[in-house]
Amino acid sequence: MTTKQTEKSEPYEDRNAFLESTLIEEYLRAKGYSMENFKKLPVDVAEQLMKEASQYASLKLEEVEARAHFIKDLHDDASSLEK
Numbered sequence: 749m750t751t752k753q754t755e756k757s758e759p760y761e762d763r764n765a766f767l768e769s770t771l772i773e774e775y776l777r778a779k780g781y782s783m784e785n786f787k788k789l790p791v792d793v794a795e796q797l798m799k800e801a802s803q804y805a806s807l808k809l810e811e812v813e814a815r816a817h818f819i820k821d822l823h824d825d826a827s828s829l830e831k
Contacts, residue, residue, distance in 0.1 A: 764809055767809065767812070768805045768806075768809060771801075771804065771805035771808050771809070772798075772801040772802065772804070772805045775800070775801040775804040775805065776797070776801055779797065781797070786798075
């Protein structure tokens, strides 16, 4: 199966990508690193730190998603009471 991209369609961009990279940078800053000096670390240290940062970002994204679902459910429940 193949897919074609038509001229009118735009490439899909993950809406959470910006938030994820921001959370990773937040984690690195909390550990005393910036993206610039992170790139200068030894490979094994950088890989471990990025693994930790990715896990941190993943958990935070799950938290944001859970809160969004909770708020949506509250709104849905409230709107059903208005009828």
